[in-house]
């Protein structure tokens with residue numbers, strides 16, 4: 773019975789695009805979270821859906837300023853944004869119910885997947901920004 777999880781993990785690495793990339797335990801957690809919470813809208817390859825959901829590939833929102841990125845997850849986003857000359861109007865709900873660790877894992881995952889090559893996001897960075905946002909209210 774103990775082999776089953778290992779086999780599943782190996783299968784996952786062999787076949788699924790969202791399991792490839794870097795392979796620290798944290799990134800496996802990030803891939804799972806992406807699958808569970810983000811993929812339905814942003815798609816397995818991070819390509820989004822034209823006129824519905826913006827892509828996570830090569831966008832400055834994903835690879836740029838961490839504070840802005842963390843704030844998008846904690847607060848959600850509800851403003852028209854332009855990515856690659858395409859305007860997106862649909863709002864995205866907050867993921868503030870995820871733990872700081874989960875947010876760090878999923879953001880690290882998207883910053884290092886789909887061809888993105890950016891730096892990691894730590895649990896501490898998410899905690900700090902969550903506190904800053906709470907103090908504003």
Ligand code: HEC
Nearest residue numbers: 809810813826827831833834849850851853860862863864
């Ligand atoms: C219900 C569909 C939906 C889900 C689920 C969803 N998003 Fe979004 N996301 C959107 C939409 C729509 C926007 C654009 C919001 C706007 O323009 O105000 C967006 C915008 C973004 C942006 C900024 C724009 C960009 O494309 O770079 C990031 C980053 C992002 N989402 C990450 C995530 C992550 C990470 C998850 C999972 C934890 C997630 N989203 C889950 C629909 C979704």
